[in-house]
Amino acid sequence: MEQLPKIVRERLQVTPKPEVHPDADLLTAFAENSLPERERTPVLEHLSQCGDCREMVALAAPEVVLEQVAAVAAMPASPSRTRPTWSSRLILGWGTLAACIAIGVLLLRYQTHERNLPQLASREAAPANVAPMSNEAASIDAKKRPGSEPSASPGLTAKLESPLPPQARLKSRDKRESVAKAVSPMVAGRLDEKQGGAGAVSGEAGALALRPAPAIPQQEQVTVSGGADQVAMADKPQEEAKATAQSSSATQTRAAAPPPAASSQAENNNAPAPPPPPASSVQSKSSVNSIAAFARKKDAFETAQAAALQKETAARMNANYVPTRWSISADGSTLLRSNDEGRTWNPVNVASNVVFRAVSSFGTEVWAGGKNGALYHSADHGQHWVKVKPSANGAELTDDIVSVEFTDSQHGKLTTADGKIWITSDGGNTWQVQ
Amino acid sequence: MTAPSVQPVVEISAGLEALVASLYRKSGGEAFALSYQQFAGILKEIAGKYATAGATSGELHELFSSLRVEELALARACAFGNEKAWDVFLTRFRVKLYDMAERITRDYAGARELADSLYADLYGTESRDGQRNCKLASYTGRGSLEGWLRTVMAQEYINRYRHQKRLVSLEEKEEDGSQFAAADPEPASEVDSRVQSATDAALTALAAEERFLLASYYLDGRTLAEIARQLHVHESTISRKLDKLAKSLRKDIVARLTKQGMSRRQAEESMEIDVRDLQVNIRQHLTQKSDHPTFSKEEVKPQAEDGIG
Numbered sequence: 001m002e003q004l005p006k007i008v009r010e011r012l013q014v015t016p017k018p019e020v021h022p023d024a025d026l027l028t029a030f031a032e033n034s035l036p037e038r039e040r041t042p043v044l045e046h047l048s049q050c051g052d053c054r055e056m057v058a059l060a061a062p063e064v065v066l067e068q069v070a071a072v073a074a075m076p077a078s079p080s081r082t083r084p085t086w087s088s089r090l091i092l093g094w095g096t097l098a099a100c101i102a103i104g105v106l107l108l109r110y111q112t113h114e115r116n117l118p119q120l121a122s123r124e125a126a127p128a129n130v131a132p133m134s135n136e137a138a139s140i141d142a143k144k145r146p147g148s149e150p151s152a153s154p155g156l157t158a159k160l161e162s163p164l165p166p167q168a169r170l171k172s173r174d175k176r177e178s179v180a181k182a183v184s185p186m187v188a189g190r191l192d193e194k195q196g197g198a199g200a201v202s203g204e205a206g207a208l209a210l211r212p213a214p215a216i217p218q219q220e221q222v223t224v225s226g227g228a229d230q231v232a233m234a235d236k237p238q239e240e241a242k243a244t245a246q247s248s249s250a251t252q253t254r255a256a257a258p259p260p261a262a263s264s265q266a267e268n269n270n271a272p273a274p275p276p277p278p279a280s281s282v283q284s285k286s287s288v289n290s291i292a293a294f295a296r297k298k299d300a301f302e303t304a305q306a307a308a309l310q311k312e313t314a315a316r317m318n319a320n321y322v323p324t325r326w327s328i329s330a331d332g333s334t335l336l337r338s339n340d341e342g343r344t345w346n347p348v349n350v351a352s353n354v355v356f357r358a359v360s361s362f363g364t365e366v367w368a369g370g371k372n373g374a375l376y377h378s379a380d381h382g383q384h385w386v387k388v389k390p391s392a393n394g395a396e397l398t399d400d401i402v403s404v405e406f407t408d409s410q411h412g413k414l415t416t417a418d419g420k421i422w423i424t425s426d427g428g429n430t431w432q433v434q
Numbered sequence: 435m436t437a438p439s440v441q442p443v444v445e446i447s448a449g450l451e452a453l454v455a456s457l458y459r460k461s462g463g464e465a466f467a468l469s470y471q472q473f474a475g476i477l478k479e480i481a482g483k484y485a486t487a488g489a490t491s492g493e494l495h496e497l498f499s500s501l502r503v504e505e506l507a508l509a510r511a512c513a514f515g516n517e518k519a520w521d522v523f524l525t526r527f528r529v530k531l532y533d534m535a536e537r538i539t540r541d542y543a544g545a546r547e548l549a550d551s552l553y554a555d556l557y558g559t560e561s562r563d564g565q566r567n568c569k570l571a572s573y574t575g576r577g578s579l580e581g582w583l584r585t586v587m588a589q590e591y592i593n594r595y596r597h598q599k600r601l602v603s604l605e606e607k608e609e610d611g612s613q614f615a616a617a618d619p620e621p622a623s624e625v626d627s628r629v630q631s632a633t634d635a636a637l638t639a640l641a642a643e644e645r646f647l648l649a650s651y652y653l654d655g656r657t658l659a660e661i662a663r664q665l666h667v668h669e670s671t672i673s674r675k676l677d678k679l680a681k682s683l684r685k686d687i688v689a690r691l692t693k694q695g696m697s698r699r700q701a702e703e704s705m706e707i708d709v710r711d712l713q714v715n716i717r718q719h720l721t722q723k724s725d726h727p728t729f730s731k732e733e734v735k736p737q738a739e740d741g742i743g
Contacts, residue, residue, distance in 0.1 A: 001673065002680035005687065005705035009652055011633045012645075024585040028577030031585070033666045034500065035576075039484075041642055048645035052592060054654055059538050059588035061663060062581065328526055330580040342529035343536075357462070357504075358522060402465040403518060415518065417462040 015049050022046055022053065031057055324381055326359045326366060335359060335368055337382055348382045360404040360412075367428075369401030369414055377428055379409075390414065390422050390431040397422055397431070449491055453498055461503035466511030466519040476510055477501075480574045506575035513558070513571035527583060534584050538591050548594070552587050629704045632690035636683055644679055651676055 022030075022043050029035045030043045047054050325338040327345065332355040336345040350356075356370035366378040373396065375388045390397040403415035414422040421434040458464075458473045480501065481494055489497075511519035531552065535545035558568030573582055637645065643665070650656045650664070651672075658676075662669040684705065691701035 001677045002684070004648070004652055004680045005633075005684055007629055007633050007705050008637065008648075008683055008687070011630065011637060012649055012653055015637075015649075023572075024582055024589060025572075025574045025576040028581040028585045030577075031664065032577045032581050036496070036500075044642035044646050048642055048649050051649070051654065054646075054650060055592060056585060056588045057664060058654070058656065058660060059591065060581065060584040061660070062584065325529055327529060330578045338529065342533055345533075359525065400462055400465075402462050403522060415465060417465045419465060 017051075018046055018049055021050065027053065027057055028060070031060060031062075324361065326361050326368075326382075328356045328359055328368075332356045332370060335366075335382065350376050350382075350385050351387065357400060357402050358404040360406050362406050362408060365406060365409050367404045367406050367412060369404045371400045373397040373399060373401060373416075375401060375404075375414070375428075388428045390424070390428070392422065392431045392433045447491055450494055450498070453495060457498060457501070457503045461507035463507035463511065466507060466516045466522075468507050468511045468514070468516070472510070472514075473507065476506065480576075483574065484576070501575035502578055503575060505579035506573065509570040509573040509575075509579055512556070513568040527580065530580060531583060531587070534587055538584075538588055548587060548591055552583070552590055555586075555590075556583075626704055628691060628694050628696065629687075629701075632687045632694070633705075635690060636686040639686070640679070640683075644675070647672065647675055648679060 026035070026039070026043055030040060030047075035043065047057065325342055327336040327338070328334070329336055329347070335348045335350055335356060337348050338345045350368060351374070354370050354374045354376075356368050356374070358370070359366065359368045361367070364379055364381050366382050367375070368377075369375045373390070375390060375397070376385045377388050378385045397414070397416065399420065400417035401414050402417050404412070405415075406412035410425055410427045412424050412428065416422070422431045423434060424431050454474050454477055455470070457477070458470050461468075461473065463469075463473050477498055481489070481497060485494055485497055508519055508522060512523050531549045532545060535549035535552070536542060539545045539548055552569075555569040558570075569586065573579060577585075637648075640648075647661065650661050651658070658669045658672045662672045665672070684702075687705055688698060688701045691704070692698055696704070
C-alpha cells in the first residue's frame with residue numbers, strides 16, 4: 001500500500017477536536033448503517049476529527065459476537081466447545097465411515113432376515129449368571145485395554161434380543177459419535193475378528209450398535225467378558241429388555257422429563273428408542289454367532305450408554321452444573337442458547353419468518369412466543385420444536401405474545417400485546433383466557 | 435446533529451396520526467402500560483431532537499418509520515418503571531450486557547463492574563427532582579437497543595478509563611521516571627508553512643469518509659477489517675481506497691506546492707520531513723559539532739581532529 005506522507009499524518013493529528021458530540025443513538029445508528037445520507041455525513045465528519053468517538057464506535061461494534069455466533073452456527077452443536085477440535089473432526093470422520101458401512105450391512109442383514117424368516121424357530125433362554133456392572137465398566141472408553149474383549153466364556157451373559165425392526169436400526173450420527181467414546185475400539189475389533197470380519201471393523205461404537213444382527217432366538221444367552229470389570233446383563237424377560245432399552249433412551253424423549261443434565265447429553269441422541277423385538281423363529285447356526293455378537297455389542301453399547309448417562313447426570317447435579325440460558329437475537333428472528341453461562345451463544349433454528357419476543361425455559365422445556373401468536377415449544381433443550389396454537393372458546397391466539405412464563409412443564413402463562421393472559425395447566429394442550 | 439439545548443417544537447400533523455397509531459400498535463406498548471398519548475409524546479420528542487426546524491411531513495414520516503418502535507416502547511416502559519417491561523428487558527439483555535462488557539474490557543472483573551454500573555444507570559438508581567433518572571429514557575430507537583447499550587457501555591468505559599488515567603498515583607509517576615524526565619527540548623524550526631497549508635488544504639478537500647479512513651487507519655491503528663466492518667464494505671474496498679487516497683493526497687500536495695513556486699523535487703522531499711526528525715537532527719548536530727555554532731552561515735573547514743564524538 002502506498003505510504004502516507006509524514007506531513008499528512010502530522011496534520012491529521014493536529015486537527016481541532018469538535019466540542020459537540022453525537023449522542024449514543026446516532027452513533028449506534030451509524031454503526032448499524034441505518035442513518036440516511038444527510039445525517040451520516042455529519043457523523044462521519046465528526047468521527048474524522050474526534051478520536052474518542054471513533055474509539056467508542058469501534059468498541060461498540062458487534063462484529064465479534066456475530067462472528068462467534070456465525071462460526072458456531074457453522075459447526076455441529078457441541079455444548080462444551082466453541083470450536084471443532086481435531087478430535088471431534090476425527091470422531092466425526094470415523095462416525096461417518098462407520099455409518100456408511102453400518103447402513104450397508106443393515107440393509108444386507110434385513111434382506112437376509114426377510115429371506116430366512118420362515119426358517120426361524122424359537123429357543124428357550126438359559127438363565128444368565130451376571131454380576132452387577134460398575135459405572136467404570138459401563139463407561140467403556142478408548143482407554144479400555146485388550147482383555148475386555150468379549151468372548152464366549154461363562155460368567156457374564158447378555159440377553160440376546162430378537163432382531164430389531166428396520167426403524168430401530170437407523171440411528172443418528174450424533175448418537176453414534178457420542179457412544180463411540182463409550183466403547184473400546186479394541187472391543188469392537190476383537191468382536192469383529194471373532195465374527196470372521198463380518199461387518200464393520202471400526203473402533204466406533206456406532207458401528208457396533210448398528211451392526212446388523214441376524215434373526216436370533218429370543219432368549220439365547222451369550223457371554224461377554226469385560227476383563228477386570230465384568231460387564232453383565234441380568235436375564236430379563238422381554239418386557240424388562242424393552243424397559244431397559246426404553247430407559248436408556250428415556251432421556252431422549254419428552255415424556256420422561258429428564259433433568260437438564262441428562263438431556264444435554266441427549267442432545268446428541270435424538271433417535272427414538274428401539275421398540276421391543278418381535279418374536280423370532282429358529283435361526284440357522286451360522287447366523288447365530290453373528291446374532292450373538294451383535295447382541296453382545298448392542299447390549300454393551302446400550303449399557304455403556306445408560307451408565308455414562310447416569311454418570312453424567314450425577315456429575316451435573318452437583319453445584320458446578322451450568323444451566324442452559326436462552327435469549328433472543330436483536331431482530332427477534334433467532335433464538336440463542338448458551339451452555340456456558342452466556343460466554344458463547346449458539347443460534348437455534350426454530351422456524352422461518354417468525355419474530356420472537358419472549359422466551360422461557362424450565363429444565364429441558366423451552367417456550368418461545370412472538371408476533372402474530374407464534375408459539376413454539378421444545379422439550380429437549382431446543383433440539384426439536386413443536387408449533388403450538390393456543391385457542392380458547394373457539395378463538396385462536398393471533399395477537400403478539402410479549403411474555404411467556406412457565407413455572408413447570410405443565411403450568412404456564414402467556415401475555416399478549418393487547419393485554420390478555422392465556423393460561424395453561426396441562427403443558428399447552430388446553431388454554432384459558434383471562 | 436442538533437445542540438442539546440435547542441430543540442424545535444414539532445407538531446404531528448393529521449396526516450401523521452395514522453402512522454403514529456400504526457406504529458403504536460406495532461410497538462406493543464400497550465402490553466407495557468404505555469398509552470398512545472405517551473407514545474405520541476415520545477415520537478414528538480424524538481422529532482424535536484433529530485428533525486430540522488420546519489421539517490416536512492415526508493421527512494417526519496421517514497424518521498418515524500425508521501425507528502425501532504418495539505424496542506423504543508420496551509425501553510421507555512422500563513424507564514416508566516413497568517415491571518413487565520423490565521422482565522422482558524432482563525430476559526433479552528441481562529446476559530448480553532455482561533458479554534458486551536467482557537468484550538470491551540477484556541477483563542472479567544472489570545466487565546462485571548462495568549455491566550453492574552450500567553445496570554444501575556439503566557434502572558435509575560439516582561433521582562433528580564423526585565424523578566428517577568433512568569438512562570433508558572434517552573433511548574430514541576434510531577438504532578437497535580442492543581447496539582445502543584453497547585455504545586453507552588463503550589462510552590462509560592472510555593470515561594472511566596480517562597478518569598482513572600487522571601488519578602495515576604505519584605508512585606506510578608516515579609516509576610515512569612517522570613521526575614527524571616529531561617526538560618522539554620528546544621522547539622525545532624517549523625516545517626515550511628507552505629507545506630503545512632498545502633497539506634491542510636488537501637485534507638480539507640477530502641470527503642468526510644476519506645478523512646475518517648485516514649484517521650482510523652493511520653492514527654488509531656485500526657485494521658482494514660475493522661474499518662470495513664464499521665463502514666459496511668468489504669476489506670478489499672478499504673485497502674483500495676486507502677491506497678488511492680495516499681497516492682491522490684501526495685499528488686495533490688505536490689501540485690499545490692509547485693503552484694506556490696516549489697520545485698517538484700523540493701515538494702516531494704518536504705512532504706517526507708518529520709518534525710521529530712528535525713529535532714533529532716538538531717541534537718545530533720549539536721552533539722557532533724559542539725564547538726561550532728549551529729545554523730551558522732560560515733563555512734567550516736573540515737579539520738583532521740573532527741569526528742563523531
